[in-house]
Amino acid sequence: MILPKSNRLTDAQLAEITAIVAEFNCRVQPIIGAVRTIYAIVGDERDELMINRLEGLDYIERIDRIQSPFKLMDRRSDLATHRIAIGGVTLGEQLLVIAGQCTIDPKNPNYFYETAAAVKEAGAHVIRGGVWKPRTNPYSFQGDAKSLDILMEAHRRTGLPVDAEVMDERQLASALDAGVPMLQVGARNALNYSLLSAIGRAVANRPTVVLLKRSLHMGPLAEFISAAEYIASFGNPNVILCPRGTSPAPDGYRNHPDECITPLLKERTWAPVVVDPSHSVGKASYVPACALAAVAYGADGLCIEAHVSPNHGIGDDPKQALTPPVLAETIKKARQLWQLQREN
Ligand code: PEP
Numbered sequence: 193m194i195l196p197k198s199n200r201l202t203d204a205q206l207a208e209i210t211a212i213v214a215e216f217n218c219r220v221q222p223i224i225g226a227v228r229t230i231y232a233i234v235g236d237e238r239d240e241l242m243i244n245r246l247e248g249l250d251y252i253e254r255i256d257r258i259q260s261p262f263k264l265m266d267r268r269s270d271l272a273t274h275r276i277a278i279g280g281v282t283l284g285e286q287l288l289v290i291a292g293q294c295t296i297d298p299k300n301p302n303y304f305y306e307t308a309a310a311v312k313e314a315g316a317h318v319i320r321g322g323v324w325k326p327r328t329n330p331y332s333f334q335g336d337a338k339s340l341d342i343l344m345e346a347h348r349r350t351g352l353p354v355d356a357e358v359m360d361e362r363q364l365a366s367a368l369d370a371g372v373p374m375l376q377v378g379a380r381n382a383l384n385y386s387l388l389s390a391i392g393r394a395v396a397n398r399p400t401v402v403l404l405k406r407s408l409h410m411g412p413l414a415e416f417i418s419a420a421e422y423i424a425s426f427g428n429p430n431v432i433l434c435p436r437g438t439s440p441a442p443d444g445y446r447n448h449p450d451e452c453i454t455p456l457l458k459e460r461t462w463a464p465v466v467v468d469p470s471h472s473v474g475k476a477s478y479v480p481a482c483a484l485a486a487v488a489y490g491a492d493g494l495c496i497e498a499h500v501s502p503n504h505g506i507g508d509d510p511k512q513a514l515t516p517p518v519l520a521e522t523i524k525k526a527r528q529l530w531q532l533q534r535e536n
């Protein structure tokens with residue numbers, strides 16, 4: 193990691209360091225932060241001669257060598273002071289709440305508009321809505337590109353940013369063209385490295401935030417953080433980690449709740465952790481407790497499925513979605529707990 197003395201390098205300086213690292217088969221990746229730009233050396237950056245030559249340049253403050261498989265997302269990285277903001281919330285300063293339907297029903301857009309207004313009223317900062325859906329059964333409803341218009345209309349009506357999952361490059365391009373500010377990588381794609389790279393490339397020069405779900409069968413935590421590193425390695429470090437339960441599950445829950453990994457993630461990475469209790473436990477009656485457990489474990493935010501009329505929902509909504517009053521109560525308690533945790 194190259195730290196210049198100024199807030200960013202000039203074109204000539206960038207060209208000079210690019211030429212030096214190229215001699216050692218590395219490349220330079222600028223990471224644009226709110227205040228300063230730092231420059232990651234991508235490749236094997238351990239060559240002493242290369243480091244010495246870079247350190248010898250009078251516009252370089254220092255070179256940090258992070259011996260970590262995830263040099264950008266590592267807690268010891270220079271990016272550790274980077275803050276991600278969305279919906280008026282800076283992660284880490286206030287509990288972020290993302291809420292909305294699992295799936296937008298293109299035949300009944302009014303439900304989504306009503307849900308969007310209700311989750312805003314309940315205190316959510318970002319509205320989620322599934323446009324394209326990863327469904328286990330090929331005959332289940334797969335989502336509909338038309339729902340993207342409904343999602344953006346909900347944004348216009350509420351003024352809140354929106355979040356949707358993308359599963360391939362076409363969906364990614366459509367979502368970005370429509371102006372979706374938060375993209376979700378679903379559990380089934382959390383280890384799809386070509387999709388992670390495509391998202392990283394596409395958001396490199398945008399303020400887009402990516403919510404990266406934990407894979408259903410995710411192994412070591414390093415695997416989860418490395419998936420975030422894939423996206424960040426193209427230049428946009430706005431990646432949020434989202435535990436959402438793993439498989440197999442104890443009888444009765446949809447997945448094995450994993451909000452308890454939050455402190456373990458925080459020991460390793462600076463990335464904010466936003467827990468999804470809805471897919472974790474998979475049943476509305478268990479969701480509030482799981483949400484509070486996540487906050488107790490130190491989560492920076494929650495992603496909760498909600499619907500004005502769960503019985504009229506599609507996808508996961510009939511089973512998992514909270515009604516607006518339950519969502520409002522959960523958010524209220526979660527905020528109190530979040531505050532309490534920080535007073536001690
Ligand atoms: C969803 O958020 O509706 C979803 C499909 O989530 P996951 O990828 O965690 O299963």
Ligand code: MN
Pocket residue numbers: 294295471497507508
């Ligand atoms: Mn869902």
